[in-house]
Amino acid sequence: MAQGNEMHPRNPYRDKPPDFKALAIEYPEFRKFCQYVSNGKVTLDFRKDAAVRCLTQTLLKKDFSLNVNLPAGHLVPRVPQKLNYCLLIDDILQANSITSNVVGIDIGTGTSCIHALIGARHFGWKFVATDGDENSVQVAHENVARNEMGDSICVVHVNPAVKTVLMDVINSMPDSEFSFCMCNPPFFEKSDKEERFCEEPSLSNETYSNSFDFDMRSAPHSETIASSAELYVEGGEVAFVNRIIDDSVCLRDRIKFYTTMIGRKSSLKPLLHRLERFGENVKFLVHPLNQGKTKRWMLAWTFAKEMTLNTALKNSSISFQCPKPGLVKLMQEISRLGGRWSQEQPSVLVAEFKSVTWTNQRARRKANALLSENSAKRARWNTSSVACEAMMGNGDGKDSYTNAGNFVYSESFKTSDPAAVDTSSQAYFPLPSGVTPRPIVRLRIQVESDDKCDKLSFELISGAKQHLHQIVQYLKNLLCR
Numbered sequence: 436m437a438q439g440n441e442m443h444p445r446n447p448y449r450d451k452p453p454d455f456k457a458l459a460i461e462y463p464e465f466r467k468f469c470q471y472v473s474n475g476k477v478t479l480d481f482r483k484d485a486a487v488r489c490l491t492q493t494l495l496k497k498d499f500s501l502n503v504n505l506p507a508g509h510l511v512p513r514v515p516q517k518l519n520y521c522l523l524i525d526d527i528l529q530a531n532s533i534t535s536n537v538v539g540i541d542i543g544t545g546t547s548c549i550h551a552l553i554g555a556r557h558f559g560w561k562f563v564a565t566d567g568d569e570n571s572v573q574v575a576h577e578n579v580a581r582n583e584m585g586d587s588i589c590v591v592h593v594n595p596a597v598k599t600v601l602m603d604v605i606n607s608m609p610d611s612e613f614s615f616c617m618c619n620p621p622f623f624e625k626s627d628k629e630e631r632f633c634e635e636p637s638l639s640n641e642t643y644s645n646s647f648d649f650d651m652r653s654a655p656h657s658e659t660i661a662s663s664a665e666l667y668v669e670g671g672e673v674a675f676v677n678r679i680i681d682d683s684v685c686l687r688d689r690i691k692f693y694t695t696m697i698g699r700k701s702s703l704k705p706l707l708h709r710l711e712r713f714g715e716n717v718k719f720l721v722h723p724l725n726q727g728k729t730k731r732w733m734l735a736w737t738f739a740k741e742m743t744l745n746t747a748l749k750n751s752s753i754s755f756q757c758p759k760p761g762l763v764k765l766m767q768e769i770s771r772l773g774g775r776w777s778q779e780q781p782s783v784l785v786a787e788f789k790s791v792t793w794t795n796q797r798a799r800r801k802a803n804a805l806l807s808e809n810s811a812k813r814a815r816w817n818t819s820s821v822a823c824e825a826m827m828g829n830g831d832g833k834d835s836y837t838n839a840g841n842f843v844y845s846e847s848f849k850t851s852d853p854a855a856v857d858t859s860s861q862a863y864f865p866l867p868s869g870v871t872p873r874p875i876v877r878l879r880i881q882v883e884s885d886d887k888c889d890k891l892s893f894e895l896i897s898g899a900k901q902h903l904h905q906i907v908q909y910l911k912n913l914l915c916r
């Protein structure tokens with residue numbers, strides 16, 4: 436099992452990976468999946484679904500005193516990663532002094548009910564755990580009952596065909612206050628599923644596996660067997676998370692923090708774009724949720740004015756050294772990029788940017804040139820939109836250089852009908868004069884000098900961590916050459 440210091444500092448698996456030898460001695464069931472290798476170590480074949488399932492069950496038993504049934508044919512959750520996600524939520528709660536009567540919603544809890552079980556057992560939170568699959572709800576319910584946690588976790592079946600994800604649950608509990616929601620959405624669209632997964636005949640015709648990939652590409656690090664409902668949703672995870680965002684716009688601070696796991700890096704951009712357009716009303720952050728080679732992210736946002744997300748970004752400071760006078764050159768470069776800076780203290784700057792100007796400089800120049808030519812209209816899909824959602828944003832319109840055409844944001848999701856798409860567009864309207872758009876990223880930059888050089892340390896105040904990294908890399912290239 437891959438570990439690493441990318442794990443949460445409070446995650447006990449960070450510095451102490453599971454000791455397979457000790458587990459094999461203590462748990463005979465687990466021992467069946469272990470092999471002794473020549474140096475006396477014990478290994479586990481991660482490509483075998485049953486071995487990974489047994490490891491998860493054993494860790495839940497040993498480290499959380501949880502007795503959990505994980506039926507074959509369903510996703511096997513990875514305990515260290517799930518704990519990481521819960522710890523990040525705990526950071527946010529602690530930073531906002533939400534320490535008692537914590538109630539969370541686990542959207543799509545699956546058969547394992549893993550988020551709710553770990554959250555309730557380890558952190559003392561209460562949960563409403565939902566799922567759209569009746570069989571998963573049944574197994575999750577049994578897992579809760581087996582661990583006598585019915586007082587803390589209520590498992591609810593929801594209709595997956597309903598467009599909203601949270602609304603019905605919240606409306607059915609008008610007197611409850613919710614601290615957060617969490618979710619591990621189905622990642623894939625149908626087309627992805629067919630490309631990456633094959634039907635697993637030994638289980639059921641609703642179960643998919645990537646273990647058949649061997650002849651197509653290199654063997655997977657670990658086999659993924661999952662039910663169709665766990666893998667696939669119309670429009671993939673972007674569409675699913677957009678449904679949570681839609682609900683959050685209506686529900687506002689009925690839930691203090693909205694969080695979700697994101698499985699694909701490419702999903703972050705359209706989702707962040709979407710949240711950015713809510714301007715001052717929303718705060719959000721992206722935080723990596725890595726476990727070894729598997730990269731995931733947590734996206735969190737809040738509409739509650741009094742809440743902060745900054746503390747979870749504590750470890751976001753990065754620094755580099757550059758020749759003097761770093762501060763002066765820094766101010767010039769920020770201005771050149773269209774950013775603004777103010778001096779918080781003599782050696783501390785706060786810089787803010789209202790659009791992404793530090794990436795794709797060459798592409799931007801090219802797009803600019805194209806736009807100034809009398810180019811033909813962009814091709815549109817030869818389909819009709821079955822559902823169209825329009826958002827009036829307050830951006831600066833610069834993103835219309837992208838293939839979103841004249842829209843700040845426009846995304847089409849395939850539907851089961853090949854001639855129909857579900858379209859979400861956010862149109863650019865110039866701001867009325869006197870209204871300033873909200874910065875997409877704010878940074879605090881501290882300058883420490885010695886005789887030879889300046890050390891610049893960058894801390895994210897608000898915005899996406901990936902922007903911090905991109906800006907630092909961009910400035911480093913300029914100031915250190």
Ligand SMILES: C[S@@+](CC[C@H](N)C(=O)[O-])C[C@H]1O[C@@H](n2cnc3c(N)ncnc32)[C@H](O)[C@@H]1O
Binds near residue numbers: 511549567619664
């Ligand atoms: C990737 S699985 C996550 C399972 C579990 N939470 C975990 O992390 O291992 C996604 C789950 O979302 C459920 N789901 C799909 N659509 C849903 C909806 N509209 N509302 C609630 N759950 C849904 C699926 O049935 C599936 O159990």
